[in-house]
């Protein structure tokens with residue numbers, strides 16, 4: 280087995296135990312709630328979290344309830360991990376295609 284096989288197998292093994300994930304990034308935003316009598320109307324705005332993600336090239340956001348922030352953070356991190364692993368599998372598959380071409384090409388007088 281080549282090193283490409285080994286690296287790809289390791290990434291595939293890691294992909295086998297992927298947990299929940301979500302595509303997007305978690306951002307802390309400052310918001311005013313709109314209530315004119317709330318302290319945020321004049322002073323410090325409320326801190327909130329949103330998940331921003333893309334749909335058909337457009338950025339969308341969804342409010343993330345405070346109680347879910349830690350969990351969503353983990354989902355976002357897991358998505359990054361999955362993307363890295365998929366890139367590793369793909370990269371090594373490409374390397375295998377290329378190395379096969381190199382190893383099996385020629386044999387004729389042009390080789391060397």
Ligand SMILES: [Zn+2]
Nearest residue numbers: 311312317319
């Ligand atoms: Zn407020």
